[in-house]
Amino acid sequence: MSGFARGGFSLWLGATLAAALLMIAALSFVWTPYPPAAIDIPHKLAQPSLAHWFGTDSLGRDVASQLIAGARVSILVGVVAVGIGLVFGVALGLVAAFRKGVVEDSIMKACDFVFAFPALLSAIMLTSTFGPGVVNAIVAIGAANVPIIAKLTRATANSVLAREYALAARAAGRGPLAIAADHVLPNILPALIVQATIQFAIAILAEAALSYLGLGAQPPQPSWGRMLSDAQNVLYNAPRLAIYPGAAIALSVLGLNLLGDGLRDALDPRLRARS
């Protein structure tokens, strides 16, 4: 398709990496080489071999199995946190764009207020208040996504509502809900998809950071961030234990960011206008 051609190399590489991440996460539900949490002290800190592709950690757990199962948590956090951001963000942004006036101002000021706190810091605050765990981490990351999506939705929806076809729909007697569903959403979808992809990458990074700090995934749940924090204790004996999960995080984030950039090029309405 011409869209892929326009996105070019970054779209292909990004899509490949993101698809690999998804498939690994899906694979973890049916198969991992070993149970990821199975402790095997006699074989601790084993070098990579045919039996243990990436070796074992300080408790003898199979690193490959943990990496595969850790993808599941990353995807889960990314999907749900971005989902929360999209549902509330799009709703708030549309309300702001359609109602204007005081409603728009107060929604946007509330978004600015949430923006004023660094996202990771407020996530740390939330998880340390309501207890560590994946669910609270997801809620905290999702809450930080809401104002970003809300601002984007309002800005793009306003530009659609300023077009004559939106006025024509109003002149035809259509209500705000029908205009939002038939005109606004289809026309702002490309921008939302691009932003959601990038927020997905940020969510994976945030989950890793929270788990590294012990506020995200709890043992025995495998997570890339937790693997990093475990590896810290034996960093001088087995640096590879930090490198593997670090590389997994970096590749996933890189892939999603490339995908977002590629989609931006492929879906940009300014490039496809009147073609």
Add this chain to the structure above:
Amino acid sequence: MSDAPLLEVVDLVKAYRLPRPRPFAPHPLRAALAGVSFSVFAGRSFGIVGESGSGKSTLARIALALDSPDSGLVRLEGRSLFDLSRGELRAMRAHMQLIFQDPYGSLDPRMRVEAIVAEPLAALGRASRAERRARVAESLEAVGLRASDAAKYPHEFSGGQRQRVAIARALITRPKLVVADEPVSALDVSVQAQALNLMSDLEREAGVTFLLISHDLAVVAHLCETTAGMFRGKIVEIGPTAALFAAPAHPYARELVDATPRLDRAPRSAPPTKPAPPPASAAGCPYAPRCAWAAPRCLKEAPALTEVAGQGRRAACWFPLV
């Protein structure tokens, strides 16, 4: 033809707030409409001409209740649009439709022609799918497109065809009044004539009355029995199009007529037009600073619309040219 007007516009006033010149300063206001009244009768299309910034498009939006005036009334078939409930107004919209200037901006690029043309029907929300399809086909054929065009997207059409799609959308509810805001100025000249002929056919056959808004007097003269000239949010002259075209009474109408190229006379040199400076005093005639005939009285008192030369013609000028 009944005696009650189809559309009645009474003393519309609308001012827009401009950005503050400095923090905490009050918003300056710019008057878009400064007391506009006229009536449109069924079967007799009405034209409004004026330069950019004269308030024509604001008038179009308010006449269709897409924007609310600061004061004044709009009545369609005797019912005041701004007193209706939201639901009643939505039902009323089936009787009044709109055609825009830009056939590229007024059609959603992500919708098929069928959905675009059927949009006013969807708003009424009672047609079945088969009925909708039949009405869309009927409407497309009425504007000279094929029923099979319903499956296409707007970008597959030329500008003139797109404007036909927009006209088909405006006609699908069989409205009584269609407001056309510069409907042909974005089209090539040869296509302009086709679109205008289409509109006058529709006026005869489908019983549509147009409120046609244009900067081009020739376009209005093609379709409209009555014409009003607007300047700075006010009607300066109103009367039968033929009379107004032949012998304009207001100097601004004269300027508009002279700006229209015609084959049957050599181009008259229009009075030199400077970019209009603000009125000398708020009390004076708004056109006086640009008027070649301005007298001291014009700068002191604003003239009201008064009867000139019979035939129901009225002009807002102390020294009408006829």
